[in-house]
Amino acid sequence: MRYWHRLLPSDPGRKRLRTASKVTLSVISSVMVMMIIILYAGGHVTAAIFAGVVGMMGILVVNDDTEKEKKLTTVLLALSSACSLTIGSWLAKWGMAADLFLLLVVFLALYLQRFGSRYFSICMIAFMSFYFATLLKVDFTQVPWLFASILTGILFAYFYNFILIHDKPEEVLKRSMASFHLQANLTLNLVIEIVRDIKMDKQRLLNLDRNVKKLGDYARVVSNELGTTEPGKIWPGLSTSQLRLYIFDTAMLMETLSPSIRRLKEHRALENHAIRSSLLQVIQSIREAEVLNREQVHYLENAAASLQTLRELLWTLNPDEDNGEWLYLIRRIESIANHIIDGAFGLQQSLQQANEHHIGQRTEEQENDEQEEQDEEYGIRPTTKKAIQALIAGGLSIILGHIYSPAHQYWILLSCFVVLLGTETVGRTLVKAVQRSIGTFLGAIAGFIIAMYLTGIQDIVMLFICVFLAFYLLPISYTLMMFWITMLLALMYDILLGGINQQLMIARVIDTVAGVGLGFAVSALIYPHRTRDKVTTSTVEYLNSLKEYLNNYIDRFSEKHTAFNLADLALELDQLLETLIEDASPLYRGWFGRSGIHQQLTVLTAINFYAKHLTASSTRKSQLNTDERFEDLLNHVQRSLTENIDALSAAVRGEGQARIVNLDEERRQVERLPEKSKSSDHELLNHLRLLHNVHYIWRINESIVYLARQLGAEPKNKDQ
Numbered sequence: 001m002r003y004w005h006r007l008l009p010s011d012p013g014r015k016r017l018r019t020a021s022k023v024t025l026s027v028i029s030s031v032m033v034m035m036i037i038i039l040y041a042g043g044h045v046t047a048a049i050f051a052g053v054v055g056m057m058g059i060l061v062v063n064d065d066t067e068k069e070k071k072l073t074t075v076l077l078a079l080s081s082a083c084s085l086t087i088g089s090w091l092a093k094w095g096m097a098a099d100l101f102l103l104l105v106v107f108l109a110l111y112l113q114r115f116g117s118r119y120f121s122i123c124m125i126a127f128m129s130f131y132f133a134t135l136l137k138v139d140f141t142q143v144p145w146l147f148a149s150i151l152t153g154i155l156f157a158y159f160y161n162f163i164l165i166h167d168k169p170e171e172v173l174k175r176s177m178a179s180f181h182l183q184a185n186l187t188l189n190l191v192i193e194i195v196r197d198i199k200m201d202k203q204r205l206l207n208l209d210r211n212v213k214k215l216g217d218y219a220r221v222v223s224n225e226l227g228t229t230e231p232g233k234i235w236p237g238l239s240t241s242q243l244r245l246y247i248f249d250t251a252m253l254m255e256t257l258s259p260s261i262r263r264l265k266e267h268r269a270l271e272n273h274a275i276r277s278s279l280l281q282v283i284q285s286i287r288e289a290e291v292l293n294r295e296q297v298h299y300l301e302n303a304a305a306s307l308q309t310l311r312e313l314l315w316t317l318n319p320d321e322d323n324g325e326w327l328y329l330i331r332r333i334e335s336i337a338n339h340i341i342d343g344a345f346g347l348q349q350s351l352q353q354a355n356e357h358h359i360g361q362r363t364e365e366q367e368n369d370e371q372e373e374q375d376e377e378y379g380i381r382p383t384t385k386k387a388i389q390a391l392i393a394g395g396l397s398i399i400l401g402h403i404y405s406p407a408h409q410y411w412i413l414l415s416c417f418v419v420l421l422g423t424e425t426v427g428r429t430l431v432k433a434v435q436r437s438i439g440t441f442l443g444a445i446a447g448f449i450i451a452m453y454l455t456g457i458q459d460i461v462m463l464f465i466c467v468f469l470a471f472y473l474l475p476i477s478y479t480l481m482m483f484w485i486t487m488l489l490a491l492m493y494d495i496l497l498g499g500i501n502q503q504l505m506i507a508r509v510i511d512t513v514a515g516v517g518l519g520f521a522v523s524a525l526i527y528p529h530r531t532r533d534k535v536t537t538s539t540v541e542y543l544n545s546l547k548e549y550l551n552n553y554i555d556r557f558s559e560k561h562t563a564f565n566l567a568d569l570a571l572e573l574d575q576l577l578e579t580l581i582e583d584a585s586p587l588y589r590g591w592f593g594r595s596g597i598h599q600q601l602t603v604l605t606a607i608n609f610y611a612k613h614l615t616a617s618s619t620r621k622s623q624l625n626t627d628e629r630f631e632d633l634l635n636h637v638q639r640s641l642t643e644n645i646d647a648l649s650a651a652v653r654g655e656g657q658a659r660i661v662n663l664d665e666e667r668r669q670v671e672r673l674p675e676k677s678k679s680s681d682h683e684l685l686n687h688l689r690l691l692h693n694v695h696y697i698w699r700i701n702e703s704i705v706y707l708a709r710q711l712g713a714e715p716k717n718k719d720q
Contacts, residue, residue: 012221013176018167020472022160023059027467029156030055031460034149043145046136049492051149054081056467057128058157061121071162073118077125078154082147084126088133089143099398102130102410106394106417111387127417131410169229176225177292180218180247187211187254188287191261195280200265208261212254219251220578223571235292237354238347241565246291246343248567252616253286253336255609260329269326278313279330281306282337291344294351303341310334336616382424385527390420393522397515405511415515420523427531427586429523432478433516439482440512444505446483447490454491463491531586535597538580540649542604545569545576546611547645550700553614554638557693558631566615577608603707610696610703630670630690637666637697643716644704651711659716660708667698 011017034048058077064070084105091098109123129150132138138146161167190208194201223244231238270276285303311334317327380388397416401409419436423429454462470484490505523529549569580601587597640661647658671691709715 012179012218013172013225014179015172016472016475018165019059020468022165023056023471024464024468025165026055026059026153026156026160027052028464029160030149030153033152033156037148037152044142045495046138046142047145047149049495050132050146051153053128053132054078054125054150054153055156056153057081057125058154059161060471061124062157062161063117063121067162069118071158073121074154074158074161076118076122077157078150080122080126081129081150081154084129085133085138085146085150086143088130089138089140092134092137092139098130098134102127102413103391103394103398105130106413107387107391109387109417110390110420111383114381114383131414134410135408169225170234173222173225173229173231174234176218176222180215180222180250181291183211183215183218184250184254185287187215187257188283191257191283192280192287194261194265195270195276195283198271198276205258205262208258212258215254216251216574219247220571220575222247223575235347235351237350237352239350241568242343242347242350244571245565245567246340246347248571248612249336249340249343249616252612253333253340255612256332256336256616257283260333263329264326267326269330274313275330278306278310279333282310282334286337286340289341289344291347292351294348300341300344300348303337304345307334307337307341339616380527382529385529386420389522389526390417392526393417393420393518396518396522400514400518401511404514405507408507408511411508411511412515412518415512416519417515419516419519423523425529425531425534425583425586426520426524427534428583429520431586433520435477435479436482436516437513439479440486441509443483443486444490444509447487448502448505450487451490451494454494459491459495463488463495466491531583535580535584535587536652538576538583539600539604539652542573542576542580543645543649543652545573546607547642549573549611550614550641550645550697551638554634554641554697557634570612570615573608573611577604580604599710600707603703603710607700607703610699614693614696614700633666633669634694637663637694640666641697641701641704644701644708647713647716648704648708648711651708651713658708658711658713660705660713661716662705663698663701670694 030051031048034051035045037043038045038048054077058074061077062070062073064073087101088098091101105123105127109120109127112119112123133146187208190204190211194204194208197204226240226244226247231240231243235243264270270279282303285299285306289299289303291300310330314327314331314334393416394413397413398409401412405411415436419429419433423432450462451459466484466488470481470488473484474481486508489508493504549566552569553566584597584601588601640663644660647660651658
């Protein structure tokens with residue numbers, strides 16, 4: 001049961017399972033129906049295999065924004081495939097004309113992406129249909145059978161995609177939240193085990209870090225779902241901002257618990273029985289609380305009572321040299337746990353009001369994130385550059401294919417075309433090329449061995465297993481996906497060509513390596529988009545969002561702004577950092593040797609951690625109370641932070657001599673405690689609250705200054 005609970009949240013929203021299931025069922029149904037038709041009406045098994053290919057493509061390549069657009073694209077795929085198949089069978093005897101047509105399809109597939117994903121989908125199935133026609137040397141007598149295959153494949157793709165396994169955003173969000181809660185509870189279970197055991201278990205702590213990271217990934221998945229789905233349709237009364245804030249607080253509690261528990265162990269704080277028992281009670285009560293179940297509000301009340309007990313215990317302990325640091329750690333845990341419980345009560349209250357008064361769900365304006373075109377203002381558009389790269393690489397692939405493998409002259413082109421898809425930079429192209437080569441090599445070996453021992457219906461069953469595993473594992477690993485796809489192709493060759501031999505599989509591996517090598521070479525030489533340039537762009541985008549986030553946070557100390565959701569901004573920062581890390585992966589994974597990017601990512605990760613804790617640990621009020629004496633100072637800090645972030649952005653871009661300013665003196669002024677004899681208890685409390693709320697601002701600035709100086713920035717004279 002424990003392993004089952006670990007498996008359930010591993011696929012948030014069960015998206016991978018649904019996609020792989022739809023593809024597999026569409027392939028199975030298309031192949032089986034065509035096989036029955038062939039048995040009764042005559043024909044060749046190639047028609048059944050082609051029906052499976054169309055059934056698979058009819059689901060995989062349809063990526064429009066709305067369901068209406070997806071349905072139209074699915075219908076248009078049938079027309080595109082039929083036209084391409086007809087042209088392919090007609091041009092097969094003309095040689096060069098067929099090559100030129102295929103190059104035109106490759107060019108248009110990438111060039112027309114600027115107008116929407118539909119055009120790419122249409123061109124992609126046209127490419128695969130033409131490739132299939134030339135691979136099997138289709139003539140006009142076989143075309144009617146293949147038309148029947150197209151109709152069968154598209155009908156089943158439509159049936160599974162829009163009728164039987166219809167994707168409903170509300171169901172996906174509900175399942176994603178269930179996965180998030182399961183992973184949160186698994187993480188809390190591990191925390192409970194660590195707290196109960198007084199000894200330091202490093203393996204458990206490492207396991208906790210992995211679970212916290214996984215929960216952060218799930219938080220981003222749910223946050224993305226909330227961008228397109230109104231939670232009030234599932235849980236009447238809840239708003240997007242409420243649920244997003246709860247998700248943020250839960251993820252931040254886990255991020256706080258992981259390092260805090262480790263340091264509490266190091267300081268031997270958990271050997272204090274009262275502290276350990278009280279902390280355990282809080283964690284257990286939070287784990288038991290079913291936040292979105294309006295019938296389980298008593299668990300929240302237990303959690304609030306446990307937190308109050310911990311708070312009262314902390315009040316009895318005076319900080320000294322022995323316990324000062326670990327008391328601060330527990331107070332941080334108490335603060336964020338309090339945010340979670342307050343937010344959970346707010347969710348429960350909204351659910352109860354909607355249930356009792358039938359007021360319907362709250363709706364809020366969804367931000368329409370109008371995606372700005374990333375096209376260059378001057379010069380050639382990125383889509384045009386990618387299309388030109390594909391055209392040149394495709395031409396070279398066809399020439400090489402005719403020389404090396406005239407019987408399968410387009411295999412090199414297929415590998416070259418696929419490796420250029422979705423790879424924006426030279427580095428990403430290299431990574432994908434290596435992954436495809438490794439997956440193909442291993443899959444060819446496994447496919448050759450398995451094909452030797454399987455016959456008849458066993459080949460068909462294994463083929464379907466390969467389809468499912470390939471597309472279930474695609475979001476996890478492109479290498480694993482290529483492994484199963486290559487096995488699938490080996491089995492298809494075994495079925496279509498009446499057997500498979502070692503020379504054929506070796507030839508396909510060589511074709512793949514040649515194709516991906518050509519794709520990489522062209523991407524590196526023709527209109528190259530350097531990985532470092534992409535990382536620079538992503539870093540500057542992250543820093544601009546960080547600047548907006550910090551300005552909004554500091555504005556809470558005045559009356560400039562009050563109506564914004566910092567949790568949303570923090571989650572967006574998190575997503576931007578993940579994108580940056582992904583863009584930089586070819587550099588820090590060593591594809592280009594030692595690049596020095598690892599230190600930059602480490603510092604930016606620390607900045608992101610501090611930035612999230614500004615919202616997670618601060619006082620939850622629209623405006624933070626502060627002494628009027630500090631207003632001008634905080635305004636100065638805000639301006640200095642903005643200038644430092646701009647200086648860091650300039651240093652990242654390598655523009656001029658960036659100047660940064662240290663805020664040590666400003667920090668000393670803020671942290672200078674007022675004299676007790678001249679200040680009331682209320683003033684002292686406000687000052688302590690101020691110190692708490694600005695603590696991570698200093699940490700962020702220190703990290704910005706450090707990274708800027710590493711990139712060549714110079715200290716700025718305060719008098720300048």
